[in-house]
Amino acid sequence: MKNVIRIICILVLIIVISVILIILQFDKRKGSNEVGGENSVEERVKSDQELAEEFAEKMKPKIEEHLQKRDIHHFIKTITFEKDVTINPMGDITIDGYVNDEPEKYGFSASLQYRAKKIGSMSFDSDLSDRFIDWEEYKDEPEIKENYLKSFTKKEREQYLKDIGEKE
Numbered sequence: 001m002k003n004v005i006r007i008i009c010i011l012v013l014i015i016v017i018s019v020i021l022i023i024l025q026f027d028k029r030k031g032s033n034e035v036g037g038e039n040s041v042e043e044r045v046k047s048d049q050e051l052a053e054e055f056a057e058k059m060k061p062k063i064e065e066h067l068q069k070r071d072i073h074h075f076i077k078t079i080t081f082e083k084d085v086t087i088n089p090m091g092d093i094t095i096d097g098y099v100n101d102e103p104e105k106y107g108f109s110a111s112l113q114y115r116a117k118k119i120g121s122m123s124f125d126s127d128l129s130d131r132f133i134d135w136e137e138y139k140d141e142p143e144i145k146e147n148y149l150k151s152f153t154k155k156e157r158e159q160y161l162k163d164i165g166e167k168e
Contacts, residue, residue: 049085052093055114056085059095063110066119067099073164075131076100092120099128106131131163 064079081097088094093112100106106128111120124132138144149157161167 048087052087052114053085055117056081056093056095056112059110059112059119062119063095063097063122066110066122067108070132072134073131075163075165091115130160133164135164 060081063081067076067079076099078101079097079099080101080103081095084096086094088111091114093114094109095112096107096109098105098107105125107125108128109123111122112118113120135145149160152160158167
C-alpha cells in the first residue's frame with residue numbers, strides 16, 4: 001500500500017513538473033515570436049510604405065496631367081503635393097495635394113492602384129471642383145449658370161468669374 005501511494009505521488013510530481021515545463025516552453029516561444037513577429041511586421045510595413053512613396057513619386061506627373069485635363073479654364077497655376085503618403089485598408093495608395101498655394105480651398109486627393117499602376121480615383125474640394133465646370137454644356141440653359149452664380153457673394157462671384165477666365 002505504501003508503495004502504491006509512493007508511485008502515485010511520484011507520478012503526480014512528474015506530471016506537475018512536465019506541465020510547468022510545457023507552460024514555460026510555450027511562454028518562451030510565444031515571447032520570442034511576438035518580438036520577432038513585431039519586428040518583421042514593422043519591417044514589412046516600412047518596406048510597403050517605402051514602395052508606396054516611390055510609386056506615388058512616379059505617379060505625380062500623371063496626377064498633374066489629370067488635373068490639367070480637368071482644368072478647362074486654365075485656372076491651375078501651381079500644384080503642390082503633401083509629403084504624407086498613406087496606404088488604405090484596401091491597399092490603395094493615397095496622396096493629397098492642393099493647387100495655387102491654397103490648401104484650405106483647392107485641395108485634392110488621389111487614390112493610386114499599385115498593382116494596376118494607375119490612378120484609381122481623384123476627389124476635389126468643392127471650390128476646386130467648381131473651377132472644373134464646363135459651362136458650354138449649359139449654353140442652352142443660361143439660367144443654370146445664373147442661379148449658380150447667385151449662390152456666391154459679390155466678391156466670390158467676381159473671383160469665380162476671374163478664375164474661369166470670364167473676367168479680368
